Amino acid sequence: MAKHRRIRPVSETVLLEGRNVWTVNANPGIAVRGESLRKFRGVEHRRWDPNRSKLGAGLLRTRNDPSLLLPDAGSTILYLGAGHGTTISHLHDHLCGAKNRFGGRLVAVDLAPRCLRDLTYLAEHRQGLVPVLGDARKFDAWGVLIPSRVDWLFQDVAQAGQVEIFLSAVRRFLSKDGIGLLSLKAASERHTEGGDEDIFAEAIAQLSSEVELLEHINLTGFEDQHALFVIRRR
Amino acid sequence: MWLWYSWQSAAVVNDEGDVLDVEINDARFSVHGAKERLQMIAEGHLPPEAVVLKERFPEAKPTAHGSAELPEFDIPQPTASQLQVADEAALLLAKEGVAVSAADPDRRLEHLLRASEELRTLHLTMEARLIEWVGLFLPSARFERNRTQVAGKLSSVDSLSAFASMLDVEDAYEQPSDSEWKSLHDWATMVSNQGRQLDRLEHAIRVAAQAHLPSTSALVGPLLAARLCVEAHGRSRLARLPSGTVQVLGAEKAFFSHLRSGTAPPKHGHIFMHPWISRSPRWVRGKIARMLASKISIAARIDAFEGTPLSQDDVDEVEAKVEAIRKEFSKPPRR
Numbered sequence A: 001m002a003k004h005r006r007i008r009p010v011s012e013t014v015l016l017e018g019r020n021v022w023t024v025n026a027n028p029g030i031a032v033r034g035e036s037l038r039k040f041r042g043v044e045h046r047r048w049d050p051n052r053s054k055l056g057a058g059l060l061r062t063r064n065d066p067s068l069l070l071p072d073a074g075s076t077i078l079y080l081g082a083g084h085g086t087t088i089s090h091l092h093d094h095l096c097g098a099k100n101r102f103g104g105r106l107v108a109v110d111l112a113p114r115c116l117r118d119l120t121y122l123a124e125h126r127q128g129l130v131p132v133l134g135d136a137r138k139f140d141a142w143g144v145l146i147p148s149r150v151d152w153l154f155q156d157v158a159q160a161g162q163v164e165i166f167l168s169a170v171r172r173f174l175s176k177d178g179i180g181l182l183s184l185k186a187a188s189e190r191h192t193e194g195g196d197e198d199i200f201a202e203a204i205a206q207l208s209s210e211v212e213l214l215e216h217i218n219l220t221g222f223e224d225q226h227a228l229f230v231i232r233r234r
Numbered sequence B: 001m002w003l004w005y006s007w008q009s010a011a012v013v014n015d016e017g018d019v020l021d022v023e024i025n026d027a028r029f030s031v032h033g034a035k036e037r038l039q040m041i042a043e044g045h046l047p048p049e050a051v052v053l054k055e056r057f058p059e060a061k062p063t064a065h066g067s068a069e070l071p072e073f074d075i076p077q078p079t080a081s082q083l084q085v086a087d088e089a090a091l092l093l094a095k096e097g098v099a100v101s102a103a104d105p106d107r108r109l110e111h112l113l114r115a116s117e118e119l120r121t122l123h124l125t126m127e128a129r130l131i132e133w134v135g136l137f138l139p140s141a142r143f144e145r146n147r148t149q150v151a152g153k154l155s156s157v158d159s160l161s162a163f164a165s166m167l168d169v170e171d172a173y174e175q176p177s178d179s180e181w182k183s184l185h186d187w188a189t190m191v192s193n194q195g196r197q198l199d200r201l202e203h204a205i206r207v208a209a210q211a212h213l214p215s216t217s218a219l220v221g222p223l224l225a226a227r228l229c230v231e232a233h234g235r236s237r238l239a240r241l242p243s244g245t246v247q248v249l250g251a252e253k254a255f256f257s258h259l260r261s262g263t264a265p266p267k268h269g270h271i272f273m274h275p276w277i278s279r280s281p282r283w284v285r286g287k288i289a290r291m292l293a294s295k296i297s298i299a300a301r302i303d304a305f306e307g308t309p310l311s312q313d314d315v316d317e318v319e320a321k322v323e324a325i326r327k328e329f330s331k332p333p334r335r
């Protein structure tokens, strides 16, 4: 049995171990959503479940260096469509760490009060996480919280018009050469004809006309009908 | 020319990105002060620094930070302490937003309605088991006409024999064991309590719907009004739906299958529960449903804008229309 699977560090706090991703727990002793906790070299890690996080799945699926999918620890990032904070919590482990020792800042926007209930709770124990109850499309309402452009931007809103929302966020908030990740849910687009492939092809065309498309990661198996697009702003 | 503003500073910028004037507030804000500023921006108001510049450059177009229209320029940055205070204020604002949403009548109604649906399903299942279970011991008892009373009666006695004599039927040939009887009795108690809980839930739904949807409730009854509102994902969405959609709300499965594979479109969803439709001959149901759906749309708009609710006269008028349709088409169409 592969008891000792190969361990590959992705960053100071993120590591790949076989088909698992782990992050150093910034809030020791506490699992956010029942994920396993485990010590590697005496340091507690949390398992980043790729079935519950498209970014987690992307780290396992990417054909490039997985560290290219992550922001620099200690930077400011923008996350649109925060959900209940599963992905956010691992990003926070990486970006901020315990007591925000890296000095990161994670602005997380979601429209659903139910999600914000979980995010504000998470923020109580995780310095550097800034939850915002707002609409990803209504930049004027919360954009002042991003005083200068960020180098990393993530969007997972699962609603119609995702690519357009993403591109306008990129225009406003992503720095030149900054990395943007778009999680696209085919079923959210109102297409009655044509399959998921058409929706993805259309998204690729739309993205390529404005930004440099670095990778199209198919998430089938982890999250069907989903893709993760990685772009760089020109 | 642009009037750029953030929550604590503002600048006048021309199309080339030259900063013509700037107002920077580098004061130490309290968390509360910063929160008020963030709220102000979110509501679309100008911060005081921008108001000052607006007086100096009336032609500059006020544009919040982050707008894609703005030219590239050297954006004044908040101080480190301001940034920290803004983050704390954002967290406070988010918490406030969550607290306010807890008072949202749409979401409260949804919980009440879903709870009652879930409990009703459970209740019917458990009641059916209860009746089979007792019937096994008392084969001569007949419960068809008073199913709903079985649980209450059984839970009020302390032996199966007492229950048999209460019903005036032959006692069990084979008595349940002591713990078996207790389990049966517990089951009956639970079913009987569920009945009471369902009544209470239904009452709460009526009260909530009459307050939140007075016109729609007056027109089709509070329970149906509540169901339509929840199905539409809230009062303001219900008010915006075309009446053709209101007519099929609750028949989503049939509706999407119609869109996708061209099966027959559903004629009515939840509104079919209403006796004006369900107690009409089938050949006029579609017509009445269409008429009623358009009236519901009107009522829902009145509710959403909190206008003067429909009066009994208005409702009577609709009922008269139902009667007129029934009369006009009293015979099935000939084929």
Ligand SMILES: C[S@@+](CC[C@H](N)C(=O)[O-])C[C@H]1O[C@@H](n2cnc3c(N)ncnc32)[C@H](O)[C@@H]1O
Pocket: A052, A053, A054, A055, A080, A081, A082, A083, A084, A085, A086, A087, A088, A109, A110, A111, A112, A115, A134, A135, A136, A137, A156, A157, A158, A159
């Ligand atoms: C699939 S979930 C995100 C899951 C999350 N990214 C994760 O991996 O843990 C999509 C979220 O987007 C939010 N959402 C949808 N439309 C939005 C909008 N216009 N602005 C902000 N959030 C939105 C929903 O409330 C929902 O929580």
